[in-house]
Amino acid sequence: MSRRTALPYLPPPPPPAELQSWPDRAARLADRALALDDLQRRFLGVGRLTLFLTWFLLLELGWGFVGAGLTAVDGGAIVDPLSWILCLFSGILGIGVLVPAVWLTVRSLRRDRVVRERLIAWAALDRDAAADARLRAPGLSVCWLLLSCAMCAVGLWTAFAVPLNTTRDNGGYPFVVYGMGVALILWVTGLTGLVKAVGHYRMALRLTGPVSGPPGARSASSGLPRPE
Numbered sequence: 001m002s003r004r005t006a007l008p009y010l011p012p013p014p015p016p017a018e019l020q021s022w023p024d025r026a027a028r029l030a031d032r033a034l035a036l037d038d039l040q041r042r043f044l045g046v047g048r049l050t051l052f053l054t055w056f057l058l059l060e061l062g063w064g065f066v067g068a069g070l071t072a073v074d075g076g077a078i079v080d081p082l083s084w085i086l087c088l089f090s091g092i093l094g095i096g097v098l099v100p101a102v103w104l105t106v107r108s109l110r111r112d113r114v115v116r117e118r119l120i121a122w123a124a125l126d127r128d129a130a131a132d133a134r135l136r137a138p139g140l141s142v143c144w145l146l147l148s149c150a151m152c153a154v155g156l157w158t159a160f161a162v163p164l165n166t167t168r169d170n171g172g173y174p175f176v177v178y179g180m181g182v183a184l185i186l187w188v189t190g191l192t193g194l195v196k197a198v199g200h201y202r203m204a205l206r207l208t209g210p211v212s213g214p215p216g217a218r219s220a221s222s223g224l225p226r227p228e
Contacts, residue, residue: 010114012118029126035122056151069091105189119135148189152187153190
């Protein structure tokens, strides 16, 4: 594993104890630091946060097209065949955006699970103060935490505000359905980011906290900690 450049691929898990061939502890720590930095970037970095927000916006965009069609049907906006065609097109376009967005979101969550498992495996390999401090990433964790809390708060407010303020004259049931869908996307996305941020920070503290014994005592032979 290169020690100077970021890996273009997902770092593999460390080899089992009987197959490890590092010449010394310094080489093992260097590979560990590189793997941890790369995995943390893929898990919490700016690029991952950008993808997180992109998939969220795609979900809202797709649901927005669907909601536009729902509200048009009930709101009396359809008065001729052309209006029906535009309404149908809006619904199809919304589903065409929503389905890939859901697939991309699920795919990202599955990849996050793999990245987290490999983070745990590499962190359990040894101890190194500098690499362990970077693994905690308090700044990135706080950024994810605040953004996710804001999403949950807006989603919760929307879930109550839309039904309470909607009447037959200003949207009716289709608008309530649309608003609840917006709230659900906000709430689920925010909750996902919240669990991710808190879980990573707790995991990092548990894996890199002080332990008794000589340096390197916690190696692959000691087994991996159970993920939370």
